[in-house]
Amino acid sequence: MNGRGFIGTIVVLAAYLAGHALAQVPVPPSHPSFAGVWTPSVPEASDSKFGVGLTLIPAQGRLDIEQRADRLTVTMTIPEGQLASMLAASGRFYPTAVYNLPESDGRPGSDYRQQTQAKWVDDRLVIPNPWPGLARPTIQTYSLDGNRLKIQTHSDMGNGRQTDVTEWFTKAK
Numbered sequence: 001m002n003g004r005g006f007i008g009t010i011v012v013l014a015a016y017l018a019g020h021a022l023a024q025v026p027v028p029p030s031h032p033s034f035a036g037v038w039t040p041s042v043p044e045a046s047d048s049k050f051g052v053g054l055t056l057i058p059a060q061g062r063l064d065i066e067q068r069a070d071r072l073t074v075t076m077t078i079p080e081g082q083l084a085s086m087l088a089a090s091g092r093f094y095p096t097a098v099y100n101l102p103e104s105d106g107r108p109g110s111d112y113r114q115q116t117q118a119k120w121v122d123d124r125l126v127i128p129n130p131w132p133g134l135a136r137p138t139i140q141t142y143s144l145d146g147n148r149l150k151i152q153t154h155s156d157m158g159n160g161r162q163t164d165v166t167e168w169f170t171k172a173k
Contacts, residue, residue, distance in 0.1 A: 032123050032144045035067040038169035041148055046167065050082065054165045055153075056131065058082045063149075063169060072099045072118065072125065094131055101125070147171065 040046035043059030050058040056076055057063065066073040075096040078086065086093055099118040118127040125142040137156045142149065149169040156162055 031120055031125070033067050034065045034072070034125070034142055034144070034149060036065060036171045037173040038063040038065065038149050039172045041168035041170045049165060049167070054163065055167055057167065062172065068101075070101050072101055073097070074099075097131055099127060099130075 039062045040057060040059055046055060046057055046061070047059040049055040050061075056078075058078060060079045061082070062077045064075040064077065073096065077095070078093075083093060101118055101120070118125060120126075123143060127140045127142070129138055130140040131138075136158065139154045141152045141154075143152075144150065145168075147170070149171070151167045151169070153165045153167070154162065155165075
């Protein structure tokens, strides 16, 4: 191989490697990441809300969140004593919910999907009827406020009554 052929091969190889390296650079996420282990930021507020059924997470509980571009998995951990009383009252507990996170294609879905499909609204994740077994229509919104996770829950209590509860979580891991 002559000098020009060798240099040409090096240039082609360098261009290939540079292009391949650029292709490996991760694309920045288009939405915030809620992934991690989260604990209540204000434990006493969580306990008082848990005691009257306004939240599913008591002070010593936690949320484990896994997030992919197309899926969010939320697992609740509740201390044994509070879980036992919850089971005594309702007979069941659903610790994990997995939500499909499709990018909006602009087409309306079925009525059922519109009532249950999680969707992004700017940097907030809005989840209608987030947990099975809830007796009332509920909308839960996940967002980040600085380094804290903010979960807002809006519930329709019937007869024109509504409740709005905001929970704050700090990342433990």
